[in-house]
Amino acid sequence: MFGDFYELLAAAKKLKQVNISVAVAQEPGVLEAIKEAEDAGLAKAILVGDETVIRPMMTKIGLSEDNRVINIPDLDEAALRAVELVHNGEAQVLMKGLINTSNFMRAVLNREKGLRSGSILSHFAAFEIPGEKKLAFHADGGINVAPNLSQKRDILINSLSALKALGFTRPKVAVLAANEQVSPKMQATIDAADLVAMAQAGELPECELEGPMSMDIAASCESAEHKGIESKIAGDVDLFLFPTVEAGNLVAKTLIKYAKAKNAGIIMGATHPIVMVSRSNKAESKLNSLAMAALIVRGLQIN
Template sequence: MSDVTDWKAPPGSQLERLLGLARAPAPVRTAVVHPVDGLSLAGALEAAQAGLIAPVLVGPAAKIHAAAKAVDLDISGLELRDTPHSHAAAAEACALVRSGAAAAIMKGALHTDELLEAVIHPALGLRTERRMSHVFIIDVPTYPKPLLVTDAAINIAPDLATKRDIVQNAIDCARAMGVERPKVAILAAVETVNPKMTATLDAAALCKMADRGQIVGGALDGPLAFDNAISREAAEAKHIVSDVAGDADILLVPDIESGNMLAKQLFYLARAQSAGIVMGAQAPIMLTSRSDGVLSRLASCAVALLVAQAGRLKPAR
């Protein structure tokens, strides 16, 4: 396992700043779902050593112990909830959150769909009155602050009502990270409303919803093209007068394809690093990936800690 003292974040890294924000509070009690391989166990232990989470391992005890032994990890001091298989582990994790015995969930060695299937169960899951959505918290070396991109992982082609929830989830995430009034840029291909382009119509409607108090806590503007959202020079060249343009904290993408491509372009072409979290359930959910580095995994835990402490959403009625 990588020791948390072995890595160093790049100077000025926004993800390192997140870790700093999360160091003072007590670690969040986290249900780690089906950690039956060395990678998921190591991730949980790294976060525990960093003081970010207090892990509760949920899954088949024999497989968890075998995985720990295979990579020489000591899990003797961790709480373990024995379940027969991954489906039961996901259900037990949800039960722990509903009972108050856990305040966050971390995905282990199971498919994301399998975990989310348990989370959205109408009776035994963690649904609230909001749609769940994924938020990437991205550290782009050429951008002066964290850039949140949503939703690039869960909602495929969100309608206006779903986009409203996606925006509110992202605002809540940013506020938990210490951004007092997040600036939300609603992306489209152009910066003017075009009746033939649904993304521009939705952008205009979302801005009016914010004016009417249907979205709270942030400043919205859109439609905005990507360049106008993150570059003051580009916004000024188009004569856009806006507090959001050129200084966005949050980028709302039109659909999952555009969001996924945008995020991955930043990762691979701009050497960006990211954390990720699912918002909108009764507890934050960390969907860690096998390709995530130590810093990304720890930063995801830091965001989950901050979101959990900011307050829990009410269950769906």
């Protein structure tokens, strides 16, 4: 369990450095995060993109000129080359730079040089929320729009893999819905009950999973007691599994904007972790994401 991102960064600093391949690296926020990661001893980077733009940015930011830069001005070609570096084992983490998400993902899913694993891709995020005792992990607020039961199972497996790599032995998981009662009118409640049944049957990686759970119950043992609901995880949830991308995305942005939460996010389900954060995110969020990816790489022993 990590109390905050300071603890997560401290854990990552103790591990062997990872190599990060940056697709279309001519983005100041990305390069600032790379510099901070290098200064902290977390990682080294291979920067793929337009060298005539990247080099001046490196100088301005103070990023070492010793970093390897691969000059490929074309955006799609640069993305594919960055992915290929990870595919070939020259880097262990892929990071998105200044390129459209759909073009970036096309390179990630390239059949010859991409990072397909056979699983679906899903977003795995961490939040440091003021007043809370530990980091909260969320899935999936970024990729899968309206996942069905099978997809939710895959999202859960991806997320549990990440948590295991981060040191969790039996993560506490809340499968979220609008309320705690299973209703034929609310598919999210039916799916939650089915996931609980899978967990009880031993069909999922080890975890303490409950659902359907409303957010107030998941976040507060007092709310559970007030409603007369018995729960082993209320108020102590590690992973919040959202029913739709809208639910996860809205909660995430609300936490960041109004609760001043710090955050990190990566994509799981590929052969290697992928750091893909919004350009509007602070360099701190990008650094947190790189640190989380580095811990997962080492925890899963990815080469």
